[in-house]
Amino acid sequence: MILMKDIVREGHPALRKQAHALSFPLTDQERQLGNDLLEYVKNSQDPDISEKHHLRAGIGLAAPQVNESVQMFALHIPDEKAATISFVAINPKIISHSVEKTYFTSGEGCLSVDREVEGFVPRYARITIKAFDLDGNEFKKRFKGLAAIAFQHELDHLNGIMFYDHINQENPYEEIPNATPFERD
Secondary structure, three states: OOOHHHOOOOOOHHHHOOOEOOOOOOOHHHHHHHHHHHHHHHHHOOHHHHHHHOOOOOOEEEHHHHOOOEOEEEEEEOOOOOOOEEEEEEEEEEEEEOOOEEEEOOOOOOOOOOOOOOOOOOEEOEEEEEEEOOOOOEEEEEEEHHHHHHHHHHHHHHOOOOHHHHOOOOOOOOOOOOEEEEOOO
């Protein structure tokens, strides 16, 4: 089980590396990593488990955040209105995106960043992605809103990019052209 002590923090070299693609079939260790990443985000959202193990809540976790430089991350986004988005993505790519942008009005956070970073992080409002599951099956999905933002955040981790790299350093709250603000519940 991944705990907070297993998650590397900003400044760690793993967070700035380009992660390498995986080939199939996955090794038992790679498959376990995928399951562990997904288990962490699910556990971190469970009040009893997160309190017991002192987990910070998150909706996504990428392999580089646990010092594994491979193209893999997990997302778990509960949604009462629609189906819960919950999967492990291997070798993920954005294959198309909207011109329109979006951003969290409250800014983004990260399990690898132990401080509050103020500012808007511009993201594509809608994306179409392609990735592989743990069994090597390719899947394609379309995301908007929270899921689109979270996917792009985790994908950045695979490319050595931190969310705050996107923030305008001179004016962190500068209006983003052609963007619709996204309010978190």
